[in-house]
Amino acid sequence: MNEPIYSYMKLGTIAFMSFPAIMNGEGPILETIKKLAEDPYFTAVECSWIKDWTTRAKAAKLLKESGMTVCYGAQPRLLTTGLNINDLDENVRLQALESLKEGLLEAEELGAKGIAFLSGKYEEATKEQSxxxxxxxxxxxxxxxxxxxxxxxxxxxDYDVDKKSLIGPTMYAKQFAQEIRWEYDNFGLLIDLSHFPLIHEGIEESILPVKDLITHVHIGNAVIDPALEAYGDAHPRFGFPGSVNGQEELVKFLRTLLETGFLNKEKPPVLSFEVKPWKDEEPEVVLTACKRFLDEAWRLV
Incomplete structure (x- = not known):
């Protein structure tokens, strides 16, 4: 592709994955946001909860000054606490829902236009009730x-490998999204290249059925052999030993999103790295490697 990548998308990274020290809503949050805001490669950034209100106010100021598109991922609110938004215990479900509502207000404070989350656990015996x-x-x-x-x-x-979430296979996600969209047009699906192998689907299989329901995308990698390091939903860097998403997969992913019109010049959507340093890998080095990998893939599209 000869045209600039920024003509078709807003490029971001998930701050709490690139720098996992802040995933619990604490740690060097302001330093991390400042570092990303100073990087001209990124025109978007995905944040999550910030427990301290003074830190949150300072982060909101930084993000406003940066001019970046801000997104908010509420996944850590659920994954780090064990809360389940489709729990059959009504009290637990309401606790999870209250946390997401708090996240929505926090997202608004940070300048985000929405919130992303994930479904709770998949259990075949209680699938319909969940x-x-x-x-x-x-x-x-x-x-x-x-x-x-x-x-x-x-x-x-994924529904049977690591996170074991209710949503889930693509066709089930489609059914769910259509039901919600029937009443609320402010709902959409977030898909992640790194999750396709974990839900046992190919790229087109995971995109085409829901092409009109997708509002946001992530790119990342995965290891699907349980005998290897970083197996499951660990989001290792591209090129990680034994991983399955290489240059060919990323090029096909981008081409498919272009062909469906998701990547477009009129209203470029957010595309973010969801890559996490493995063990003692350096976050900055891993993030820079992601940039090189995407730039090369875009050249080949």
Missing amino acids: YEALVKSTKELCCLALERGMQVELEVF
Whole structure:
């Protein structure tokens, strides 16, 4: 592709994955945001919860000054606490929902236009009841978001490997998204290249059925051999030993998104790295390697 990549997308990274020390809502949050805001490669950044309100206010100021598009991932609010948004225990479900509502208001404070989250655990025996609980929670979250002019996105995760989330296979995600969209047009799906191998699907299989429901994308890598390091939803760097998403897969991913019109010049969407340093790998080095990898893939599209 000869045209600049920025003509078709806003490039970002998930701050709490690139720099996992801040995933719990604490740690060097301001330093991390400042570092990303000073990097001209990025025109978007994805943040998450910031527990201290003074730190959050300073982060909001930094983000406003940066001119970057801000996104908010509420996944850590659920994954680090064990909360389940489709829990069949009503008290637990409401706790999870309350946390996501708090996240929505926090996202607004940081300058984000929406919030992304993931479904809770998949259990075959209670699949239908869990689905109904998820519908109930999501509609309530979408209602609050709509009142504030904001978007809600559900990220599609694996259902039987690592996170074992209800949503889930692509066709199930499609069914769910269509049901929510029937009532709330501020809802969409977030898909991640690194999750496709984990849900046992190919690139077109994971994109084409939901092409009109996708509002946000991540790119990353995965290891699907349980005998190897970083197996599961660990988001290792591109080129990691035994990983399955290489240059060919990323090029095909980008081409498919272009062909479906998701990547476009009229309203460029956010595309972010979801790559996490493995063990003692240096976050800055891994992030720079991601940039090189994407730049080369775009040249080949």
